[in-house]
Structure formats: structure tokens, C-alpha cells
Amino acid sequence: MTACGLDFGTSNTTLGLHGAGEPRLAALEGAADTLPSAIFFPRQGEPLVGRAAMAAYVEGQQGRLMRSLKSVLGTSLIDETTPVGRQRLGFRAVIGKFLAEVKARGEAAAGGELREVVLGRPVHFVDGDVAGDARAQEVLGSIARDIGFAELSFQFEPIAASLDYERQVTGEELALIADIGGGTSDFSIVRIARSHAGRADRASDILANEGVRVGGTDFDRQLSLAMVMPALGHGSPLKRKGLSMPVGIYQDLATWSSINRLYDGRTARTIRELEREAAHPDLVARLARAVEDERGHGLALDVEAAKIRVAEAGETVLDLAVLEAGLSVGIAHADLVRHTGLLAERIAGRIASCLATAGLAAGDIDALFLTGGSTRLAHVRAAIGACVPTARVIEGDTFGSVGTGLAIEAGRRYG
Template sequence: MSAIACGVDFGTSNSTIAFYQDETLTLVPVEKHHTTIPSAIFFERIDNTPHYGREAVNLFLERHKGRFMRSLKRVLGTSAMKQGTLVNGSPMNFNKIIGQFVKYLKDKAELTAQQEIDSVIMGRPVFFIDNDPVGNKNAQEELRTIAQNVGFKNINFQFEPIAAAFAHEVNVSGEKLAIVADIGGGTSDFTVIRLSQKYLTKPDRSSDILANTGVRIGGNDFDKDLSLHAFMPELGYRTTYGDKNLPIPLKYYFDLSEWSKINTLYTPKNLMQIRQYLGQSHDKPRLSKLLNVIEQESGHILLGAVEDAKIALTDAPSYVAPLDFIEQDFVINTTKMMFEEAIEQEIVKMATSASECVKEAGITPDAIDLIILTGGSTEIPAVQAKFRELFPNAAVSDENKLDSVGVGLAYDSKRRYL
């Protein structure tokens, strides 16, 4: 058997795995011909049989009985890792849940390589959790334990934006001072790095990495912002009830707008309370739609519709979201302007973090030669415009937005293990 090592990009929204073998890099087809897979699991209600990726999403959308989960990465480093969750009525540890997904990736890579893979570089965000050093340390160690449990023997970590830089470096002419903007589903990470093809085989790149910053904001937060801005008001968000004009609790709407919290809403207590509020509501038509969503347990379908609107508004000036599953002929009209207003503050926070990265590197914005955009949320025109505004002298490299971190991790695995 030939020497082999791999890189795993376990993302909040999508994941990839790539390996290096016989001087060749292979990006693994992890779901049919696809080299990326949604980071989603669906457990069948009968026996908790797991399904992954697009298959998991489709089973859920087709209303099969079971438990659907996504955005699992956001659990790392939080108290939920220890608490676990109920999966079809049975307690299950998140180490096991995430481990099943990572093992699925490993199995696919080994099937493609036709041999076992012991050595891995795991991608990680600069910060799993903002302003929480203990949580960040715990998150990496939890991911290390998961990697060990699925059979990896040699485990190292690399910041995801640095991995993305490695993937783009093979196409760099001369030497470039680059900033990598890796905007994923759960985090936005930034790295200022010197790139050159002559550095490709350099064993230690620490002197070329000038600064790293990050913030816990990503595409999932854009979903949440659009949901609260355009969708939740049509379900009674910020409406009132009773003689004292008290607001309907906001928690329902915030949890309904966050992938990792939707399942917590489906309790008899919440149903009872919403029915009580509906009896005293000053806007019964809208609040009844919220009740429908909770009764039908269709929160993930609703947030999926929000995500569809987000994707559509990346290119189109307007989009009509069909929500027949809530009520017949129910639609919500959205516009690009509405979406950009909703996410404006998140983009400002991303820009602030990127500017801090450049400042920590000891350079000025006009010294940046190249902007490397990676992660699905960099498709959004308002995001691209902000980075072009921040770094006016820089060219933009944005190919392979969803694959580049996995590819870069595989390059790094070669550098470290082979």
C-alpha cells in the first residue's frame, strides 16, 4: 500500500474530504458524484438508522418519520456536547452523532483510495466560539476525540482560511500578500498570508502567516436575519396579546430561525402556551400560522424556504417564497434590498474582523494583493462588494468556493505526513 494522508473539512453547512496518495490529490465523491455533502443527518424513527447529506434532507422534506439534524458543528465547545439530545425518544451523545458523520466521510475516502487512512488534518475555524478560550479549546479536543473514535491515529489541525490559501497557492504567480475570507455556515475566518508557488513544499509555513482573526457569524446567521426580517412577522413576530398588549414571546421566533434550535420548540408546553396566546391574540391570522408550524413540526421546512430565498436573492432582485405547507396559497414576497438590509450588521462585523486581521499583520489594506473568497456565503454580492471596498488594490480569487478548504487540508496533510 502507498503512503496516504487526508484532510477533512467538517463544515457547519457542507463537508468535504480529500486525500494525497502517489503524488496525486483526490477530492472524494462523498455523495454519488458530489464532492461536497450537506452536514446533515436524518435518523429513522423505527431504528435510528442514519442517513446523510442530501439523502437526509430529502427524507426530512418528504416528511418521513424521524429526527433531522444539521449545523452540528455549532454544538462543539458548548454545554450541549455533554448534555446530548433525544433522538426519536432515546438519549444520544453528540460525540456519537458527529462521529457517525465523520466516519461516513472517512469510509467514503477509504473506499475511493482502496486502503485505510490513518493520518488526517482536521480543519477548524479560528474561533469555534467568540470570546471563549475555554470553549474553543474544548471544541478542538472534542473534535480530536471524535477523529480518534472513528479510527484516525495521527491527528493534527489547521485553520480553515489557511487551508483555503494553500488550495489557491498553486495558481499564484510570483509572491502575493493575500487575505483569505472564509465565510462558512457558522463562522467567518480571516488570514493574512504570503503566497508563492515556491513555498508549496516548504515544511513550516508559520513565518508566512501574518495574522488570523475570526467571528462566529456565517450563512446560518444570514438565514436567521432574513427569517426575522421578512418571514417571522408573517407568523406573528412582534405582535401582541391580551388586555395589557403584551408581546408574544420572541423566543419562539428566534429558535425557529436557527437551525440547531428548531427541534427544541416541539414540546407540549410550547403548544399549550401558543394556543393560549392565540386565544387572546390581536393578530390571530398571523399567530395561527406559527401554531401550524409547531403542530406540524415543519420548522426545518420553513427555514429551508428562508434559505432558498437567500440563495435566490443572491442573483434575483425579488423572490416569492411558497409556503403552502403552512397554509394554502400562503406566500411571502422578498427582495434583494430587504435581504441586504437584514444582513447589513453581520457584514459590518465581518468587515471589522477582516480589518483587525490586516492591522494585526502590521500592514495597511492597500498592501493586500489578493482577496481569496471561500465558503458559500461569499457568493452574496453585498459580501463581495464589502471586501472589494476594503481592499481596493487587490485582485479577487473565488473559484472552488465549497471545495478549497478540503483541498488545502489535503495539501497540508502531504506536507506534514508524507
Template sequence: MTQISCGIDFGTSNSSIALAHEGTIHLVPVENESVTIPSALFYRRNDRHTYYGRKAIQLFLDREEGRFMRSLKRVLGTSIMKQGTFVNGTLMNFSTIIATFLLQLKDKAEVDAGQSIEHVVLGRPVHFIDNDPAGDAQAQRELQAIAERIGFKHIDFQYEPIAAAFAHEVNLTEEKLALVVDLGGGTSDFTVIRLSPKNRTKADRTSDILANTGVRVGGNDFDKDLSLSEIMPELGYKTTFGEKKLDVPLKPFHDLAEWSKVNFLYTPKMLMQTRQILGQSQDPKRYQRLLKVLEQESGHTLLAAAEQAKIALTSLTEHEMPFDFLEKDFSIPIQRSQFESAITDEVEKISGAATACLQAAGVSAEAIDLVILTGGSTEVPLIQSEFRRLFPKASLADENKLSSVGLGLAYDSQYKFSAQ
């Protein structure tokens, strides 16, 4: 039996797995014919079954009873990881939940390969958590333990932007100095790396990597910014209550605007507090919508609307966000200019981190020959224009935005494990 290794890109928003076998690399179909799958799970209450990816999202949007989970990668290395969460009345450990998701990727790959797979290179962001080396190391240990738990025996890690670079390097005919821009759902990572056809099979590429930086900002933050800017005000965000016209608590709105925190809002205490404030609200029509979201447990539907608007506004200049589940014929129009205004601070952080990567590498923007854009958020027009502004002389490569990291991780697994 020949050795087959794999690379797993466990993303905040989407995931993939690719196989390396006798010099060939290919992505595995993980949901019907698709080689990427949304990093989402739905535990349906009536049949106690677990669904993944697009099916999980559809069941949730169809208002099936159960527990929907997404953006699990952001839990790694945080205190939430140890707390666990209730799923249909049962306390579940987040390690178990993440292992369940990754195991179904591994199972699909083993069916494709026709044998068990023990060698894996897992992608990781440059920083799981900003400015927290202990939390960052803890996140990697937790992910390694999960990989061991589902049956991998030889485990290595690679930074996601470096993996994306490897996926593009196979198509080069000459040496290039590249900046990899990997904008995921939860993090944005950058690497300055020398790419060359003659170096692509080297197991150790340390000398080719000039610098890497990362910041905990990604597509989910764009969703959050858009939600707080355009959706939450229609639910009573920043309104007042009582005779003294006190500001309503802002935390519920901020949690409703973040994928990884929505589920923690659905408590009797939160419902009681919201009902009490509603009775004194100076804007009861809007604040009533917040109560309805909490009663229906439909916070993810709000975020899905923000995400769909973000996607729509990559090609359109305006979009209508429907909220019929709150009120008949209720919708919120959104202009691309409003979205871009909402995410300006995040784009500045991304731009700053990219510039810091150049400084750490000791190279100028003019020295960069190739900018590799990977991750779905690189499709946002404001991101595209920002990197064209920063690197006017460089070529921009943005093919395989959602799958280049998985492919690159498989190439890396081949280089690292071929001698074993």
C-alpha cells in the same frame, strides 16, 4: 502499502474530504458524484436508518417521519454537547451523532483509496466560539476525540482560511500577499498570509502567516436575519396578546430562525404555552401559523425557505418564498434590497473582523495583492461588493468556493505527514 493522508473540512453547512497520495491531491466523491455534502443527517423513524446530506434534506422536506439534524458543528464546545438530544425516542450523545457523520466521509475515502486511512488534518475555524478561549479549546478536544473514535491515529488541525490559501497557492507563479476570507455557515475567518511557489512544500508555514482573526457570524446568521425580518412577522412575531396587549414571547421565533436550536422547541410545554397565547392573541391569524409549525415540527422547512431565498437572491433581485404547508397559496415575496437590509449588521461585523486582521498583520489594504473568497456565503452580492470596496487594487479569487478548504487540508496533510 503506501501512506495516504487526508484532509477533512467538517463545515457547518457543507463538508468534504480530500486525499493526498504520492504528491497528488483529489477530492473524494461523497454523495453520488458530488465532492461536497451538506452537513445534515436524518434518522428515519420507520426503518431506523440514518441518511446523510442531500438525501437527508430531501426526506425531511418530503415530510418523512424522523429526526432531522443540521449545523452540528455549532454544538462543539457548548453545554449542549454534553446534554445530548432525543432521536426517535432514544437519547443520543452529540459526539456519537457527529462521529456517525464523519465516519461515513472516512468510509467513502477509504473505498476510494483502497485502504484504511490513519492520518488526517481536520479543519477548524479560527474561533469555534467568540471570546471564550476555554470553550474554543474544548471544541477542538471534542473534535479530536471524535476523530480518534472513528479510527484516525495521527491527527492534526489547521485553520480553515489557511487551508483555503494552500489550495490557491499551487496555482501561483510569484509571491503574493493574500487575505483569505472564509465565510462558512457558522463562522467567518480571515488570514493574512504570504503565498509563494517556493514555500508551498514547507511543513511549517508559521513565518508566512501574518495574522488571523475570526468572528462567529456566517451564512446561517444570514438565514436567521432574513427569517426574523421577513418570515417570522407572518407567524406573529412582535405581535401582542391579552387585555394589557403584552408582547408575545420572542424566544420561540428566534429559536425557529436558527438551525441548531429548532429541534429543542418541540416540547409539550411550548405547545401548551403557544395555545394559551393564541386564545388571547390580537393577531390570531398569524399566531395560528406559529402553532401549526410547532405541531407539524416544520421549523426546518421555514429555515430551508430562508436559505433558498438567500441563494436565489444571489442572482435574482426578487424571489417568492412558498409556504403552502401552512396555508394554501400562502407565499412571501422578498426583494434583494430587503435581504441586504436584514444582514447589514452581520456584514459590518464581517468587514470589521477583516479590517482587524489587517491591523493585526500590520499591513494596509493597499498592500494586499490577492483576496481569496471561500465558502458559499461569499456569493452574496453584498459581500462581494463590500470586499471589492475594501480592496479595490487586489485581485479576487473565488473559484472552488465550497471545496478549497478540503483541498488545502489535504495539501497540509501531505506536508505534515510525508516524513512519517
């Protein structure tokens, strides 16, 4: 029997296996050990997950794409239903279908049934709501049991990442683990030592945990609202003096979990009415096309890809020809920093609290271990690094450190 660690992420999911030998990440889509947390329900046939789900949507297949599934945990949406083809499914069932497929693919890689799992969880599913946080964990655990896990437990995601990092060290050190993912940013201060790795109880080595519900999808949203949505009329005036286009429509269009609520027919009619009242109807016509043609998820994917290109190359051009021939928006790194800088500051602001809880000064931290996709953003890295300026910066496996660490923990708990 093989124990496993499941890192169900807002943007990507991994599954770590711990049988004989070293922990390893299961191949979940072809040779890839990461699976985008996306599911596509076609009009006919079985749902698709991961890259196949997003490809089906981009290729224009008729159906429903859902992404950032983890973001509904801890919200009232988890108890609601959503239209999928000719039926309505609860969000619990949607998450269950996705995770059941992850489990099945993990079992294919392991060569046997997976019955024991350590589930990764953010330090806070929900900011400032202890009851909501506990509820989110309970729901995730319930879904895991429903899909066939007989034994399960939880571990904080940054603690899991620290277990992966610990395999690299030779001495003892204090490490700040920064896991900046798609939906949350989490920090742990951990005493790291190879000699401690086999201990059954590591509680004394965990000095502090902190987190905030800010992640990569929030950066996408802010970038979309600031740089893309104005081309669709966001912030533009109506003919009646003192009135402008309603903000809510644009906020929903820029937010993964809210895009589908625009496709109800009523919203399209409202936008066409606003187009007649708009001072710049040509801009609002683009918004109407985005909603009527159900281009919202495609726009969100394009904004995310543009953010990554800006992070890597410093600038990019976002092609919006699907809404109007020749339409595009240029985005530079300065734009990304200007419109998402406050998010980076909010993330880094949790480090001071983490240090205070541990009773440490910034100079006491020996190493800063970075994992999670949003650590690729230079201004996020800079904001975090400035909080512990003397620490060595260690690059973890961007998407795999948490899953690997959860596998290590699964081996310890269930091996």
C-alpha cells in the same frame, strides 16, 4: 496509506485525499464531492446523511433531522443529549455518526483505510473565549480518534484555502484569504509563493489570522425573523395592552440548532394558549401549525433556498402554503441587505484587525481570495472588498478550497 484533510463545515463537509499525484476531493454522495452537514434519524433503520437526509425529511418521513452540527462545538450543548426516536443520544455521538460515515465514504474513494487526518478548524470556534475555543478543538479531535483516526492535527481553514490558491500563482504576493462559511467567517494574511510550497515550516509566511462566529446560518436566521416570522405572528400584540408575542419561540424556530426543542408538546400547548390571547389569532395559528406539524426544519431550508435565489436573481417569492393555502412572502435583494447588512459589516470589521496584526496597510494586499458559500452574497463581497480596494479578487472553489488545502497539508505532514 493515504492521508486526508477533513473540512467539517457548518453547512457542507468535504474530504480531501493526498496519495500519489495531486490532491483531490473524495466523492461523498454519488458524484458530488460536497456533503451537506445533515443527518436524519428515521423511526426505524439506520440514519441517513447529506442530501439523502434532507430529502427524507422533506418527503415527510417520520424521524429527526439535524443540521448545522458543527455549531454545537464550543457550546454547552456538546455535553447534552437529544431525543432520537425512542432513545437519547449525546451530541458528540451524533457528530461521530456523521463523521464516521464521511470517513467510510472517503475510504471507499481512496481504496483503503484512512488513518491520518488534518482537521480544518475556524480561527475561533467561540468568540472571546480562549478556554471554550480550546475545548471545542479538543472535542473535535476526540471524536476523530473515536471514529478511527490514529494520527490527527489541525489547521486553520483560511490557511488551508491559501494552500489551494498557492498552486495558481507564479510569483510572490500577499494574499488576504476570506473563508465565509455557514457558521464562521475567517481571515488570514499569507505570503504566497510557489517556491515556498515545499517548505516544512511555513510559520513565517502566516502574517495574521482573525475570525468571528458569524456565517451563512446567521443570515438565514435574520432573514427568517424579519421576513417570515411576522407572517406567523412575530411582533404582533396580545389582547392585553402592552404585551406582544414572546420572542423566544420565533428565535428558536429560526435557528437550526434550536428548532427541535420546540417539539416537546409543551411548546405547542403554550402557543395554542397564546393564540387565544392574541390580537391576531390567525397569525399565531400558523405558528401553531408549524410547530405541531414539525415544519421548522422545512421552513429553515426554504429560507436558505430563498436567500440563495435572491443572491442570484435579485428577488424571489417564498411559498408558505404548507402553513396556509395561498400564503407566500416576497423577498427582494434590498430586504436581504437591510436585514443582514450589520452581519456583513461585522464580518468585514475583522479585516482591519487582521491588517493591524500583520502590520500592513490595505494597499499592501495583492490578492483577495474568496471561498465559502456566503461569499456569494453581493453585499458581503462588497463589504470585504471595500477593506482592500486595490487587491485583485480571486474566486476559489466555493466549497472545496479548504478541503483541497487540508489534503495538501496532510501530504506534507504525513506523506
